[in-house]
Amino acid sequence: MRSGGARHGAFAEAAGALRGSPLAQRQAHAQRLRESPSAYNGLLLKRGGRLLACGQLAMEDELVGLYDVFTVPEQRQSGLATALCRQLLRLARELGARCAYLQVDADNHVARSIYARLGFVDAYAFHYRSQDPDELG
Numbered sequence: 001m002r003s004g005g006a007r008h009g010a011f012a013e014a015a016g017a018l019r020g021s022p023l024a025q026r027q028a029h030a031q032r033l034r035e036s037p038s039a040y041n042g043l044l045l046k047r048g049g050r051l052l053a054c055g056q057l058a059m060e061d062e063l064v065g066l067y068d069v070f071t072v073p074e075q076r077q078s079g080l081a082t083a084l085c086r087q088l089l090r091l092a093r094e095l096g097a098r099c100a101y102l103q104v105d106a107d108n109h110v111a112r113s114i115y116a117r118l119g120f121v122d123a124y125a126f127h128y129r130s131q132d133p134d135e136l137g
Contacts, residue, residue, distance in 0.1 A: 006054070008033040011042030011068075014054045018070035041091060042068075045084055053080045057088050057097075064089075064097035069111070082114050089118070 016026035042056035055069040
């Protein structure tokens with residue numbers, strides 16, 4: 001198995017494939033990564049040329065956020081996400097990060113257990129709100 005850095009487009013394509021995103025969303029993701037004011041690094045884990053997992057970090061000064069951590073379904077709970085997150089955190093530390101954060105759905109117990117083992121704790125909870133499009137006027 002090998003891991004490697006991924007350019008914006010390659011990372012957005014890989015994350016989109018694992019997420020099941022349509023092409024337009026993958027292209028928009030790549031554009032957001034290219035235009036982000038935060039430093040971006042994306043990693044892909046592959047075996048025999050086959051994508052197994054991906055994740056990215058975004059840094060601002062000494063603060064790093066982990067994003068888009070995905071593992072192919074048949075490889076989940078095999079340690080890949082933990083290894084990937086450790087690699088991302090090592091890289092962030094080398095780049096000067098001193099504090100890390102991430103967002104994860106409260107119901108994603110598998111991911112939350114991985115992040116807890118890596119030392120992450122809940123800082124706050126949030127939920128999304130949207131307005132009914134018919135009420136927008």
